Amino acid sequence: MSMENKVLSLRNVTMRYGVKTVLNGVNLEVERGQIIGYIGPNGAGKSTTVKIMLGLIKNYKGQVEIFGQDIASGDPSYKKRIGYVPEQAELYDNLTAMEYLAFTGELYGLNRKFAEEKAQKLMEEFDLGHVLHSRISSFSKGMKQKVLIISSLLHNPDLLFFDEPLSGLDANSMMVIREMLAQLAAQGKTIFYSSHIMDIVEKISNRIVLLVNGVVVADGSFEELQEKSEEGSLSGIFNQLTGFTDHASRAARFISIVEGGTDNE
């Protein structure tokens, strides 16, 4: 693997909050053009990993290199080549979509006019040309999500971190994004895709990394994971590798509590 092909490298990354170990020796080498489906149960440490790579958490142990540069070296220039769709974004609701996109474009060093022209074209592609100058507070969840996706891509980044990027999108828009991610990866962009929607992760990723309790417990293509686990679907593999087998009895207990007892008061 040549150096240029190596986009991300995590070596023995460990993160503790107080006495709680959230990441416990994570190792990951990611090459250009890969779409990594980064999955794991709630609280496994996925967002923590992404925040470390974005330079938002600094007191981790171990080494993180992005584009061959140790991110602890203090040079933040690597961030200009990154696009990020956070799971829960604080969009500036009082701004119009155009104002927001021009603002984020400028944060990434784009000339304002260039950012505005690009934002307009991308908004039109999402059928949002008519609300370009409307306040984001009036947008539906899916419309806000589209603005976030556009803002993550305006500066044509080489590495994308997408956290539950399709949430709120309708089936047609999902198809566009899925196809777009595949085409971006084919052009050499690298995508780090976190989601709980297993059937989409299964289809979209060419490599799946499963994190459980801060430890990588599976890493490979969907087909490789399938061979090892003998489960047909990614959600079956997920259940098996996270040791979760009691969904039916849990659901039954839940319903019996909902339906049970009498309310005499």
Ligand SMILES: Nc1ncnc2c1ncn2[C@@H]1O[C@H](COP(=O)(O)OP(=O)(O)OP(=O)(O)O)[C@@H](O)[C@H]1O
């Ligand atoms: N600032 C913090 N202080 C203390 N504990 C934290 C902090 N941030 C995260 N944690 C803990 O770290 C663990 C991992 O959290 P993280 O958000 O990385 O999980 P996740 O895999 O992204 O989960 P989800 O799928 O629910 O988004 C959780 O137990 C969480 O409570």
